Amino acid sequence: MNMDADRPGPAPPIPPNLGSVWTRPQPQRRQKEQLTRERIVAEALRLLDEEGMEALSMRSLGQRLGAGATSLYRHVASKDELIELVADAVYGEIEVPEVADPAEWRQATVIMAHSLRTAGLRHMWMSQVLGQVGMSYLGPNVVSVTERGLAVLTAAGFDQEEAARALGTISSFVIGITATEAGWLSALRRNGYEERDWLQILGPTVIESAASAGITDYYLELLKRDPEQVRMENFNYGLDLMLDSLQTRLTARLAAGSPSARQPETAEPKK
Numbered sequence: 001m002n003m004d005a006d007r008p009g010p011a012p013p014i015p016p017n018l019g020s021v022w023t024r025p026q027p028q029r030r031q032k033e034q035l036t037r038e039r040i041v042a043e044a045l046r047l048l049d050e051e052g053m054e055a056l057s058m059r060s061l062g063q064r065l066g067a068g069a070t071s072l073y074r075h076v077a078s079k080d081e082l083i084e085l086v087a088d089a090v091y092g093e094i095e096v097p098e099v100a101d102p103a104e105w106r107q108a109t110v111i112m113a114h115s116l117r118t119a120g121l122r123h124m125w126m127s128q129v130l131g132q133v134g135m136s137y138l139g140p141n142v143v144s145v146t147e148r149g150l151a152v153l154t155a156a157g158f159d160q161e162e163a164a165r166a167l168g169t170i171s172s173f174v175i176g177i178t179a180t181e182a183g184w185l186s187a188l189r190r191n192g193y194e195e196r197d198w199l200q201i202l203g204p205t206v207i208e209s210a211a212s213a214g215i216t217d218y219y220l221e222l223l224k225r226d227p228e229q230v231r232m233e234n235f236n237y238g239l240d241l242m243l244d245s246l247q248t249r250l251t252a253r254l255a256a257g258s259p260s261a262r263q264p265e266t267a268e269p270k271k
Contacts, residue, residue: 021081022138035067037075041085045123048086052186053125058082083129088139090126093119096148105156106243112149113174113239120178124186127179157254158246166246173238181231195227 043064048056058069058079065072076082095115097108120126146167153163188198203223210219222230 020138021076021084024077035065035071035075037085040065040072040075040082041089044082044086045089048125049123053128056082084139087126087129088141090119090123091139091141091145093122094141094145096145096152098148099152099155102156105152106247108152109149109170109243110239112145112152113170116171116174117178117181117235120175121182121185124182127175127182130175157250162249170239170242173242177235177238199223199227 040061044056044061047061047064056079058072058076061082062069062072076085093115094112096112097104099105099108149167150160150163153166154160158166185195188195193201200223203219206223207216207219210216
């Protein structure tokens, strides 16, 4: 039997259109050069937070840094690479607590989810780029958040497969609902409105449209409340639904005495 035939061959090269800033070496810094990748990323974050994704270009960033586009391209090959870098920098702000007791998994997951939401609302452009930035999931901060999140869930008793799926589902929920919030708040900001004032303007129309559904009283009470608190409660409701489901699955798994990780099946020997 040829054992070499069973070994995987070398990994195929990454196509140019799927390249990533994380798959190529960072250029060496030239002597007396003041421009660095870290400085570029920090300024790009400030630009995005102040002016939004539409304002980001290599030229506009170069002007803010007092550098030509050529100098920027030494450190960042394209705008796509720049977005990978700033997205990963935002993930560096996300808190994922370590758990000393497996029973702490739920509270740790809540903290992680709220931290992700807070980062998304602090950097409201972020939801526009997640899932659209090539291979950004290779970034060191994204990898670290993922590894620590999986550690929380596997410590609780989920096997690796379910932990990965659960973490992906929670992240998708947080990113999705935060994208909706960020889009709403960005639109208000562009038009010069405060959230509460705009809701009072829309209130009569909302109540009129709700009349046929029989939920007029609900919306009347809702419009009296702090909209930021309402958004937070909606977020917590959705998060609790997912965590309740995971808790039920985990309780059943532990009650059945399932191992934390699935054991590989052993193939029967050929006769």
